[in-house]
Amino acid sequence: MLYLDNAATSFPKPQEVIDAITIALNAPASPGRSGHKPALEASRVVYRARKAIAKLFGIGNLERVAFTPNITWAINIALGGIGLKAYDHVLSSALEHNSTARPLALLAEKNIITWETVAPGPDGLLRAEDFASKLKPNTRLVVLCHGSNVTGALAPAKAIKEAIGEVPILLDLAQTAGAMPLEDLGSWADIITFTGHKGLLGPTGTGGLYLKEGIGFQPLAVGGTGSRSESLSQPDFLPDALEAGTLNTHGLAGLAAGVNYLLEKGLDKVREHELNLVSVFLEDISKISKLSILGPGPGILQRVSTVSLNIEGWSSSDLAGALEAEYGIMTRSGLHCSPLAHKAMGTFPGGAVRFSFGLFNTLEEARLAAKALEELSKRKTARKKS
Ligand SMILES: Cc1ncc(COP(=O)(O)O)c(C=O)c1O
Secondary structure, rough: OOOOEOOOOOOOHHHHHHHHHHHHHHOOOOOOOOOOOHHHHHHHHHHHHHHHHHHHHHOOOOOHOOOOOOOOHHHHHHHHHOOOOOOOOEEOOOOOOOHHHHHHHHHHOOOOOOEHHHHOOOOOOOOOHHHHOOOOOOOOEEEEEEEEOOOOEOOOOOHHHHHHOOOOOEEEEEOOOOOOOOOOOOHHHOOOEEOOOOOOOOOOOOOEEEEOOOOOOOOOOOOOOOOOOOOOOOOOOOOOOOOOOOOOOOHHHHHHHHHHHHHHHHHHHHHHHHHHHHHHHHHHHHOOOOOEEEOOOOEEEEEEOOEEEEEOOOOOOHHHHHHHHHHHHHOOOOOOOHHHHHHHOOOOOOOOOOEEEEOOOOOOHHHHHHHHHHHOOOOOOOOOOO
């Protein structure tokens, strides 16, 4: 199997991650609840995960990091906490995943906000000045997918923040956390949301958010936290306010191990490797006639290691099916939970085939994938099953 679907979830996970999960699963404890030794150790597991995330993003105050089951929950919690009210204006990119687009669409449908999007240029790249020019006096929030899970384009997040000034920015780091150095974020980002099972190399069921001092918060669910048990109200302090119910301790042990693995390796090295992979792949496929790449092509480094493409004459599902059946290459076809991005790129509703490289892929594999595409491009359709 050649796994090129790391934008969906990363594979393989480092042995350190598997070991950390196994050790935590073998411990009889619930963090923050009982006072016995194993329970205290479980609390330490969670603390170490918070510390690892804080180090990754350069966050000073660990308590402002709350864990959730994934980034989708984190985004929903963050949007609920901003306190958006009648006809507040929200700006987002036109490349948002449904994890941000659906909650925004719901808020707009309920007439709580007006929502506008900023389109990328013909090269697939977003520009800070386009966000600045759409700001209104009542713009309360800018929502930004940092790395597109469709085109791979990297948004100029810091330049956008500089262009929008005091307006808070919510960053969806699903595709960039663990893929590049991001330790400067803690000094300027207002809201950071992340998922544990992609670039951070952790298991599914982990994710979270960071809220800068002064950003409001509102629980999406209330319940047991192990703190202030005498009260029927949810604690009003972070992270407890946003962490109702027993945390995914073994998942967080795996997440911490994944983040520490990356920190030890060096995020600059990870970035360099992934850019090499994608550069080789883009270079090789750019010679294939009838093949079109969505967004940034060869030579543009404002990108993550995800490339979506189509080959004339092939539907995206047939092409992904042939790649798996004939070459054992795992990709993802269709709309990638991102209809807005495909509309922006002119590939709605058919979608595209997405290749997403990860830390453990090799240059050889990138070349193999390109070769498979070259061969398939010479045919009109998938082979009929016998
Ligand atoms: C950009 C982006 N945002 C959000 C998500 C949602 O991630 P999760 O399903 O882990 O909440 C994804 C995952 O596909 C994504 O690529």
